[in-house]
Amino acid sequence: MTAVAPTPSAASKAQEPQRTQKTPKKQAGSVEADQRGKPPSSPGVLRRLTDRADGVSIGWRLLALVAVAAVAIPVAASLWGSGSWPSALTYDVRAPLERLDAWIVDNRESHWVFLYFLLHISNNTQYAVDGVFAFLDGLGWVGVTVAAVVVAWYAGGANLGRRALRTAATALGTFAVIGLLGMWEPAMDTLALMIVAVAASAALGAVLGLLSGVSDRCEKLLRPVFDTMQVMPAFAYLLPFVLLFGVGVPSALIATVIYAAPPMARLTALGLREADPAVLEASASLGSNPWQRLWTARLPLARKQMLLGLNQTIMMSLSMVVLASVIGAGGLGDAVFKALARVDVGQALAPGIAIVLIAVWLDRTTAAAGARLDDTSSSGPVSRARAWAGRAGALAAVAVAAAVGSVVGRDWPVNWTVSISAPINTAVTWVTERIDAGLPLVGGTLVWSENFARWVLNPLRDGLQGAPWWLLLLAVAALALLTGTWRTALTATAALAAIGVMGLWSGSLDTLSQVLAALVLTLALGFAVGVLAARVAWVERAIRPVLDVMQTMPQFIYLIPVVALFNASRTAAIIAAVVYALPAVIRITTQGVRQIDPGALESARSMGASPLQQLRQVQLPLARPALLLAVNQGVVLVLAIVVIGGMVGGGALGYDIVYGLQKSELDVGLTAGVAIVCLGVVLDRITQPAAARRPGGR
Amino acid sequence: MNTRRIRTTLVAGASALGMTVLSACGAAETNISASDGIVTIAIPSWVGAEANAAIAKHILEKELDIRTKIIQMDEPVAWDALSTGKVDAILEDWGGVPKKEKLYIEEKKTVVPGGDLGVVxxxxxxxxxxxxxxxxxxxxxxxxxxxxxxxxxxxxxxxxxxxxxxxxxxxxxxxxxxxxxxxxxxxxxxxxxxxxxxxxxxxxxxxxxxxxxxxxxxxxxxxxxxxxxxxxxxxxxxxxxxxxxxxxxxLPLQKFLNAGFAEKGGEAAEFIKNLHWSTEQQNEVAKWIASDGMSSERAAEKWVKENRDTWEKWLPKGD
CATH class of the missing domain: 3.40.190.100 (Glycine betaine-binding periplasmic protein; domain 2)
Incomplete structure (x- = not known):
């Protein structure tokens, strides 16, 4: 469900700007090309800004649209009426899906597709995960901790430098706290599943990335696939996998691979395409054939991007592995769910903290490896003998620890655990009871919730649902035309029409009203905080850990506090979405505002511009590409969490998806998932200028 | 032409690899259990069901020495798992999926009823x-x-x-x-x-x-x-x-067992078929877990210690 991978701050400062700047690229397929070719401060942006000022072509296009509408709409309205989506124009997609569902259930144990193909996949993933788990179990808690510390230390440079020691300490702290919280066993379940999932996603991602990196046609073919994979709510495709592969580890693993492979593929492709042409030319002039060029020049040059891709893949696998516990994958996610069943936030927080720590540990380790890559490339090759000696030493340390572990016992000692449940619950109750109602002047969250629903959500939803269907299509076409081209307008209109054809018109508009409200809130807050953080250094330092936690903590944990504060309602769903989407928007805004050309800012300052003028007339216009990217990410993330909204009273499409999965009704869940993707396409096309999509387009 | 050659080679290589993997092995096992020798019980997301499973697990592990695993999943999903053998038993079915019940019990015969739980x-x-x-x-x-x-x-x-x-x-x-x-x-x-x-x-x-x-x-x-x-x-x-x-x-709540487990599950299967307690008893344990903050293991231990008369009758008669 996360479309943006959690991005805890990197260990090294050198890595950080690079990372955050690249992070968004992989989800924002549409904006990628623009970012790649033109950094925010390049003159191209300015030219585009002025380009947009000429209203002539836009005026003509709108006129043409009006002409088309003047002919088409009266015909359509007289044929099918002017209310909600006409039933004559729907196509029953549910019946075939139901038949497919029934066919799978009937043939799961006999058809050759299962016997000779799918079941092999599912059995082998099961064996692989069981094997890794047995290995971790065999190492015992001492062994696993030492192994993690050694790997982290090795990634940090395998010396006594600050980076290596800090990475190692992070690993040690992570596992100690997991043990202390009594989460050792579920954490090992999750880790075993993660290891296999990351290996598979990285391999698949690298292969797909290689294909789309060397061939334009493959890239064109694969990009929409990656986009869909990331906007489609994971809940919607968990069910088909459960049907195909049964509940438990195999489905969880395959869903995770599908979800986590795109960033690896995208960044690999990006790395291959970005290769310095001079180096390739030199390589070619030395007489190397394409294969040699690929292996000796392009892949090594792409190494850094690939490592960044791996980092993203790891983070996304982690969030998906947690989610997959709804289909019986076990582990930390299961612990969260069990605690939720008894409405115990404190108990759900323990596995939540374990998940955040695992994310931080893995992020720091891969980030340290990335930073080391920079060092070695500048300081020359290390002697092979020394490298091997280091590896042997590390292996020996793990072996000794494992031996010690089997003496001490394999499970974390029971009396070395602390329970945080009671104090956390008391604190959460105390806070929610203070701010939910009866605050002087401002009211309280319950009052806000009610007013928000009454004065914003209800009119918006009723307005959308009450508008004639052709008017909405026309409005979308016009909006898309204003920012884009005929082609984007056509895509957006077709996506909206597809929703109507599937028979989900009214539910989707309900969801759309919630998504719009959440989006406006997220962007307003995100831009404000982001700009503030870009201008005031301590603010950024202070919010960074908060953003890390917001991005990695499983969303299920804040279900209960959100309901306690805002009642089970659409407002609660919107708040959950804002909490989820805000960190990415803040990060991208901060990055964008900060990275503008210092020269432009300096000249504005020297001409006597006040801070506000600097912001409005220099920083914001120059950061426009980054702000557009933030909007794109806001759309993707808000849509991705519509499902969680369904679990706190949001209803509409989110509820349909949860219903489809829990009642195992493929037709309900999958169509609602497709409708969410369509909404994503509509929103993307009407918010992203065509210029941002195709740099050479105009 | 260069990139095309690389691409062709990659595609050919990948498909050759795929074919080898597939032809190397015959028909796959249709029914692998996640972990053999371990009894797996699926519970839905409510605490009453957790209480059932917790005492079953405690007695199975402590009295019969059979390792037991509890996983949480929703009813429809649990039925599929019960049919494939990934789950051995469910202890508290509310009759929410009549279609699957009919399919798996009457047509495929992969699931068998395990009797009343005793709770209404x-x-x-x-x-x-x-x-x-x-x-x-x-x-x-x-x-x-x-x-x-x-x-x-x-x-x-x-x-x-x-x-x-x-x-x-x-x-x-x-x-x-x-x-x-x-x-x-x-x-x-x-x-x-x-x-x-x-x-x-x-x-x-x-x-x-x-x-x-x-x-x-x-x-x-x-x-x-x-x-x-x-x-x-x-x-x-x-x-x-x-x-x-x-x-x-x-609704008298029902237990269901995987057909293979019911047949070959030995003592564990017999114990689960015998398990039978009252609404009041379940409520007592559920309250310990949910409102008194006791872990399900501790609650089960406490109940088992205090209610030997009740659960002794569930043990397999063989001993």
């Missing part, structure tokens, strides 16, 4: 006691329209709200509302956690509410609720989901 479940419409005390006539469905205004929220479109829980629970409420001509609207909290939090919130502020609710439920020990009388349940009145206009039945 009942779904209904409930109002809090303070609301019923104030307005005694609210407990009859004919008077509900009178209170629609008081039950209205921002989510209920001007009608009275009936709070619903998780989408996975069995409900005919939309049909009942329509067929009885009530001025109510179902509002889905979306999960049991959200529903319970919402109910607690209402109770704290002494606000009136109407909710889809059920017994046994541990929250009933904390919040006193009164059932609203619906037209009485008669056999078959809920046969057509569109035409339901009656109350929910009293």
């Amino acid at each position: 479940g009942h779904i209904g419409w409930f109002v809090p006691k303070y609301f019923a005390d104030e307005h005694p006539d609210v407990t009859h469905w004919k008077n509900l329209n009178k209170y629609a205004d008081e039950l209205r929220t921002t989510e209920s479109d001007g009608k009275g709200q009936i709070l619903e829980g998780s989408p996975s629970y069995t409900t005919h409420d939309d049909a009942i509302i329509k067929n009885l001509g009530l001025n109510l609207k179902t509002v889905y909290a979306g999960s049991e956690a959200a529903q319970i939090t919402q109910i607690r919130k209402y109770v704290k502020n002494k606000e009136p509410f109407l909710s889809y609710w059920w017994t046994p439920q541990w929250l009933n020990a904390e919040v006193e609720m009164v059932e609203v009388e619906l037209p009485p349940y008669t056999e078959g009145c809920d046969a057509d989901p569109e035409k339901v206009a009656c109350a929910y039945p009293e």
Whole structure:
């Protein structure tokens, strides 16, 4: 469900700007090309800004649209009426899906597709995960901790430098706290599943990335696939996998691979395409054939991007592995769910903290490896003998620890655990009871919730649902035309029409009203905080850990506090979405505002511009590409969490998806998932200028 | 041409590899258990079910020395798992998936009934006691329209709200509302956690509410609720989901076992078939877990220590 991978701050400062700047690229397929070719401060942006000022072509296009509408709409309205989506124009997609569902259930144990193909996949993933788990179990808690510390230390440079020691300490702290919280066993379940999932996603991602990196046609073919994979709510495709592969580890693993492979593929492709042409030319002039060029020049040059891709893949696998516990994958996610069943936030927080720590540990380790890559490339090759000696030493340390572990016992000692449940619950109750109602002047969250629903959500939803269907299509076409081209307008209109054809018109508009409200809130807050953080250094330092936690903590944990504060309602769903989407928007805004050309800012300052003028007339216009990217990410993330909204009273499409999965009704869940993707396409096309999509387009 | 050659080679290589992998092995096993020798029990997301599984696990592990694993999944998913053998038993079925029940028991014969659990479940419409005390006539469905205004929220479109829980629970409420001509609207909290939090919130502020609710439920020990009388349940009145206009039945909860496990599961299978306890007993353990903050293992240990008479009868007779 996360479309943006959690991005805890990197260990090294050198890595950080690079990372955050690249992070968004992989989800924002549409904006990628623009970012790649033109950094925010390049003159191209300015030219585009002025380009947009000429209203002539836009005026003509709108006129043409009006002409088309003047002919088409009266015909359509007289044929099918002017209310909600006409039933004559729907196509029953549910019946075939139901038949497919029934066919799978009937043939799961006999058809050759299962016997000779799918079941092999599912059995082998099961064996692989069981094997890794047995290995971790065999190492015992001492062994696993030492192994993690050694790997982290090795990634940090395998010396006594600050980076290596800090990475190692992070690993040690992570596992100690997991043990202390009594989460050792579920954490090992999750880790075993993660290891296999990351290996598979990285391999698949690298292969797909290689294909789309060397061939334009493959890239064109694969990009929409990656986009869909990331906007489609994971809940919607968990069910088909459960049907195909049964509940438990195999489905969880395959869903995770599908979800986590795109960033690896995208960044690999990006790395291959970005290769310095001079180096390739030199390589070619030395007489190397394409294969040699690929292996000796392009892949090594792409190494850094690939490592960044791996980092993203790891983070996304982690969030998906947690989610997959709804289909019986076990582990930390299961612990969260069990605690939720008894409405115990404190108990759900323990596995939540374990998940955040695992994310931080893995992020720091891969980030340290990335930073080391920079060092070695500048300081020359290390002697092979020394490298091997280091590896042997590390292996020996793990072996000794494992031996010690089997003496001490394999499970974390029971009396070395602390329970945080009671104090956390008391604190959460105390806070929610203070701010939910009866605050002087401002009211309280319950009052806000009610007013928000009454004065914003209800009119918006009723307005959308009450508008004639052709008017909405026309409005979308016009909006898309204003920012884009005929082609984007056509895509957006077709996506909206597809929703109507599937028979989900009214539910989707309900969801759309919630998504719009959440989006406006997220962007307003995100831009404000982001700009503030870009201008005031301590603010950024202070919010960074908060953003890390917001991005990695499983969303299920804040279900209960959100309901306690805002009642089970659409407002609660919107708040959950804002909490989820805000960190990415803040990060991208901060990055964008900060990275503008210092020269432009300096000249504005020297001409006597006040801070506000600097912001409005220099920083914001120059950061426009980054702000557009933030909007794109806001759309993707808000849509991705519509499902969680369904679990706190949001209803509409989110509820349909949860219903489809829990009642195992493929037709309900999958169509609602497709409708969410369509909404994503509509929103993307009407918010992203065509210029941002195709740099050479105009 | 260069890139094309690389691409062709990659594609050819990948497909060759794929073919080898596939042809190397024959038909796959259709039924691999996640872990052999371990009994796996699936529980839905409510605490009563956790209590069943916790005592079963405790006795299986401590008395019979059989390792037991509990995983949480929703009813429909658990039925699929029960059929494939990924799950060996479910202890508390509310009859929410009649289609799967028929398919797996009668047609595929992969699942067998395991008898009554002893606990009787009942779904209904409930109002809090303070609301019923104030307005005694609210407990009859004919008077509900009178209170629609008081039950209205921002989510209920001007009608009275009936709070619903998780989408996975069995409900005919939309049909009942329509067929009885009530001025109510179902509002889905979306999960049991959200529903319970919402109910607690209402109770704290002494606000009136109407909710889809059920017994046994541990929250009933904390919040006193009164059932609203619906037209009485008669056999078959809920046969057509569109035409339901009656109350929910009293439901003796059922155990189900994977067919292979029932046959070859030995002592573990026999024990699970024998397991039988009362609603009060389940409620007691559930309350320890849910409101007293005891871990399910500790609660099970405590109950097992205090109730030897009850569970001794469940042990396989062979010994």
